[in-house]
Amino acid sequence: MSLRSYVIARVLLTIPMIMVLLTFVFLVVRVLPGDPASLHFEKRVSPEMLLDFKRRLGLDKPLIVQYFEYLVGLLRGDFGKSMQDFSPVSQQIFSAFPATLELAICSTIIMVLVGVVLGVQASRSYNSARDHSIRVFGIASYAIPVFFLGEVLIMIFAIYIHLFPAGDRIYPGMAPTGLTIGGLHWSSGLFVLDSILEGNPTKLAVSLRYLCLPSLALGTVLCGIFIRLTRGNMLETLQLDFVAAARARGLKERTVVYGYALRNAFLPILTMMGLQFAALLAGAVLTETTFSWPGLGRYLVDRISFRDYTAIQGVVVFFGILVAMVSLAVDIIYAYLDPRIRF
């Protein structure tokens, strides 16, 4: 199968999946509780106020109509209106998203780096004490709730030793402004990138400092699967003939381990990164809350306490579409990279 037909098939598969997801979320938020509007009001509310409220949010129409308006709205990028102030949820989503993205990227780096390095170490000293302790670490790290680990890190590194900040994303006033050419401004929302674009090393340092603990917490909790994947892959690959053949050709051990064996583990690791993205987002929700990190996760949790069900729906839908897109991208990149599919 050529690359193009694979991509087309894969994209076509994504569409029904997203549809199922959207429908599911709709059913959960609009149908399950019966009436999300009345649920929103803790105290008694007059029927006129309730009706007016529903009308402003489009919740008074028949379910089928609501469903179609919901779908059409999404196509236009409309994620609904907040129950709190009727402002478009998409606004909040897109302003909070970069923070979550930055956290996700940094956590992924740590997750993969720690996982792969430990996995390689474990595979090279098969069945030794080091191997076993790394494996135990891999399993144990997943059992730790990420917010617990976050709190522990805060306790140690922010309160006892004042090495890192205990929360938030940046010191007030230190937010990088991004690229400025002439009078034109552009910022990505990713502080690390923006401070580089701005050419401000101080802001870069500060941004990184704030990023450290949250991404460490999230990355550590999810690295276990990478340890296991890398270790397993390496153990298999290191026993394979072409590794022995490579050694027999006199190649340096480091070349053999990293260049040969690990290269072959690379593709499965890439796939796993894609699969872990969903877990990463879920973990981000808890991590952001723990570290008061102003991202989508914290926004979601925030909305829960306000019983803002329409906003919750919007965020959840966004998450779903995001995961579907990332998954699609990873699959396509994988197909592109694997020479067995390409040729």
Place this chain on the structure above:
Amino acid sequence: MPVLDIESLVVEYRTLRANVKAVDRVSLSMEKGHTLGLVGESGCGKSTLGLSTVRLVPPPGKIASGHIVLGETDIINCSDEEIRKVRGKRVGYIFQDPMTSLNPVKRIGAHFVEMIHTHEPEVSKQDALKRGKDVLERLGILPERIDDFPHQFSGGMRQRVMIGLALALGPDLLIADEPTTSLDVIVEAQIVELLKELKESLKLTLILITHNIGIVAETADRVAVMYAGRIAELGETGDLFEKPMHPYTQALLNSVPNITKKGQVLSWIPGAPPDLAEPPPGCLYHPRCPHAFDRCKKEEPLLTKRNGSQVACHLYDKR
């Protein structure tokens, strides 16, 4: 001075159950231009012997004692760096399965460049590729295919590529471990022809490890028969095939069907190779040997010289 000199080599596999001697006090010596056929059943230790010449015995295997000297290098005691330099440059190794011996995500050219670069870093990438192409051509492969990936070659061609890689740096010694076992009969014949031709033109010193006595007959000057980690018989090819001395050698030769002999009954060797974790006392072959007598069950036979060959059997050891 011999190219390779192995003396009383013992290679053990240390497992939880027991220490298994995969290679037990084997001595061999290879002169330049010579071809040795190393035959035996699966598990007799011939592959382990081959791997130990470049110190690639996989764990839990370990070289326990003995000497291996390649030219002037002490293989067993030299440093990691020195043995790395030996591999590929002074000893070329061909593995059994060409399907899995090449890195699937690397082009053939990259395999050559990498290897040449490791041993001769001053060679430029172009020159390395050129050398690779020359080698491929010599082996009957179109030089343009140097840019292809392993999976684009057939089994036989992949084996040629492996032979090419093994020979690219002009090694003193070539070891071929079951080079044709995973190939079909016709391709096998081609590879054997190729090896014979290379042997002639390059004056190769070759150790051919196989369980297929047929190819050994065609290519080797001398044959060593291994059983359960020890050498049972060692002699000139002609002598060994015409007048095999060790009962095991005789049984091996008898079990090969001969198309010309009419009415031949297919024979086999009863029993199974010994469990090396708990080896039988005396001669390791005696449980399966039709000529076994009392001494065989108690005393281990040592290699003795007879008629220009060596054999480890009490039948010939009148002491």
Place this chain on the structure above:
Amino acid sequence: MVQLLPQLSNLRQRGLAGWAILIGAAIVAAMAIMTVVSPWISPYNPIAINVGPILSPPSAQFSLGTNHLGQDMLSRVFSGGAIMFQVAVLSVIVCLVVGVPIGLFASYLGGYTDKVASLVMDSIYAFPGLVLAIAIAAMLGPGVVNMALSIAVVYVPSYFRIIRSQVLTIKELPYVEAASIMGAKSRTILFRYILPNVIPSIVAVATINFADAVLTSAGLTFVGLGLPVSTPDWGWDLTYGRRLLPSGAWWVIAFPGLMVVLLALGFTMMGEGLSELFNPRLQK
């Protein structure tokens, strides 16, 4: 079941996997027993406030200290697992009751049923679990049952996938074909041939389900979708203990947190060991 027992009986010979199961099971059992006997072993009533000074560190009288309401942490730790166990068990039961039949029938019947079921299940499976659980729990409201349902919905696809892959393989095996040729009813084939072979995998998934349920229920409590305050719960202590950290009261969050980790670890070890046992990876 027939296949399960011989594999379980030589657990000690199974090396690492066997140990993992034994240790994991021991941990889980110990904590379950601790929770059950907590009324008898707790020195104080876990909900009673002001049994001791507020926020006092671990001491002779209060081995694990007290929290901001003067409640004894040791007693709270003893009884705090109850909610988690209930939620976990309930979610597994729901998953079994819902997920197993769907998995069996959809994959056995094949065709449209299978395609539709797979589509729905894969979509849910791909979604970030906690986020979906949050959405469902938010709409359903607080309570043990609701938490369990949210977790169950998120987890059913895992059961479905495992069962489906098993059923598809077993369906093609010669002895199953033979049975259908001999005229066995579909129902018989499904329940007497296929189901027994699928059970080991179900057990493995269920154990990991327990572990995830523990962590997810902690997560749900953390974002405020847990239970009303009165019941002692590790998740609740973890959540509230946060606010007490800056004042240096680490013991409120530490011990319940450790308990959660231990319980999740116990289930995970069992799950890993069982998976290894039933699908042994070939080792040299």
